[in-house]
Amino acid sequence: MLFTFKPGRATGQVPFVCAVLAGMFLLVTIACKKDDRPGVKPGNGGPTPIQWKKPAHFPDPVYDISRNPLTREGVELGRFLFYDGILSRTNQIGCGTCHQQEAAFTHHGHELSHGVDDLLGTRNSPSIQNLAWNPSFFWDGGVHDLDLVPFNPIENPVEMDETVKNVIAKLQNTPLSAAKMPVNYPLMFERAFGDEQITSERMMKALSQFMLSLVSAGSRYDYFRQGDRSALSVKEQRGMAVFRAKCGSCHAGELFTDYSFRNNGLVPSGAGDEGRFGITANPADRYKFKVPSLRNVGLTAPYMHDGRYHSLQEVLDHYTDSIHPSATLDIQLIGPGEKRGISLTSAEKQSIISFLRSLSDEQFIREKQFSDPGVGTNF
Ligand code: HEC
Numbered sequence: 001m002l003f004t005f006k007p008g009r010a011t012g013q014v015p016f017v018c019a020v021l022a023g024m025f026l027l028v029t030i031a032c033k034k035d036d037r038p039g040v041k042p043g044n045g046g047p048t049p050i051q052w053k054k055p056a057h058f059p060d061p062v063y064d065i066s067r068n069p070l071t072r073e074g075v076e077l078g079r080f081l082f083y084d085g086i087l088s089r090t091n092q093i094g095c096g097t098c099h100q101q102e103a104a105f106t107h108h109g110h111e112l113s114h115g116v117d118d119l120l121g122t123r124n125s126p127s128i129q130n131l132a133w134n135p136s137f138f139w140d141g142g143v144h145d146l147d148l149v150p151f152n153p154i155e156n157p158v159e160m161d162e163t164v165k166n167v168i169a170k171l172q173n174t175p176l177s178a179a180k181m182p183v184n185y186p187l188m189f190e191r192a193f194g195d196e197q198i199t200s201e202r203m204m205k206a207l208s209q210f211m212l213s214l215v216s217a218g219s220r221y222d223y224f225r226q227g228d229r230s231a232l233s234v235k236e237q238r239g240m241a242v243f244r245a246k247c248g249s250c251h252a253g254e255l256f257t258d259y260s261f262r263n264n265g266l267v268p269s270g271a272g273d274e275g276r277f278g279i280t281a282n283p284a285d286r287y288k289f290k291v292p293s294l295r296n297v298g299l300t301a302p303y304m305h306d307g308r309y310h311s312l313q314e315v316l317d318h319y320t321d322s323i324h325p326s327a328t329l330d331i332q333l334i335g336p337g338e339k340r341g342i343s344l345t346s347a348e349k350q351s352i353i354s355f356l357r358s359l360s361d362e363q364f365i366r367e368k369q370f371s372d373p374g375v376g377t378n379f
């Protein structure tokens, strides 16, 4: 008789083998209880508070830190969750897949972000930085509380396509279910919150703690701003002056945005994205998008809500030559005599681009504490 192998067919031996394997895992886990794996360092009686510091030249934050005080263990748990594919249906897409540190936490080289099964979204991934100052999130400002943001990517069918409920169940099952370097989430939750209970509220709070720790205020511009006159070249300083005069009304202040929603004259995208209108249903909001911060903009190409421009030169050319007329076009982009756009010489454009590049924060993109801990629970 020919022996045929039937894949997927359960034999009596499988449960036995599984039980033995599970038992071995349990032993390993018990043996590792007092271990020195990253993220599971023993605490001595409760989480260690971290002082969250506002950079001196920044305005007061919007996020009320007192309702989610940062701790070393909470931020570390948030970092593990941020990079762990376990938050997605396929266990492969982490927040860090689309928000990559070397690109100031954007999706480098992607106009639109790819999520599970390589499905394509409709918007460009914005930078995760200085979120404590954001009064609203997403290009259309659809969410107002940072602690509620992760529900969207986790449950979005083209991003992580998972349910928060199932993520909690998977986290509760670690490290037994983890095939790669096991991360003991129950233990990490205990270290961060006092007991092993894993709830969606705690998960969101930990993710917020990590994201709140992503403060970028160490660019050459910041050094200049704090008194080091040699931090910017003459050309960059000239660019700063032109920028403030021509762009600073929307990209205002130290965060380089006033967080308002505006139509900056883009031809509507192929995806039919109407921006803020999708949230308010107010026709006056049609094609308005949140003014993005320009910190680290030299690292975050491509640009705009759909990533249509690949260089800062293209962005500048848009503002001078390609402003698309429409009922909601921002009044500031309509010049005297109905001439549309911002007038800039090519030398002024070059100096603005030089200035924008001085907003890159090399420490921010290299900081080890923000990086992928390199342990995933990919199955
Ligand atoms: C598949 C790619 C993808 C994944 C995975 C992803 N994001 Fe995003 N993220 C985006 C895109 C695209 C946007 C913009 C969406 C919009 O405006 O509608 C965004 C927006 C955000 C924002 C708002 C930023 C702002 O300035 O308004 C935050 C915060 C954020 N994501 C955090 C997370 C967290 C936390 C996770 C993991 C739980 C995550 N993201 C997973 C692509 C992704």
Ligand code: HEC
Pocket: 243, 246, 247, 248, 249, 250, 251, 261, 262, 263, 264, 266, 288, 289, 290, 291, 292, 293, 294, 297, 300, 302, 303, 304, 305, 306, 312, 315, 316, 319, 330, 332, 333, 342, 352
């Ligand atoms: C009327 C307000 C307004 C003015 C003035 C303005 N911008 Fe913008 N800017 C916006 C808005 C709104 C967006 C996002 C538009 C979108 O994606 O739909 C944007 C996007 C950008 C982006 C893309 C950033 C990213 O992360 O994708 C850059 C770069 C930029 N602007 C630079 C400038 C420069 C340089 C000037 C001056 C020459 C300028 N802006 C003037 C409102 C403005």
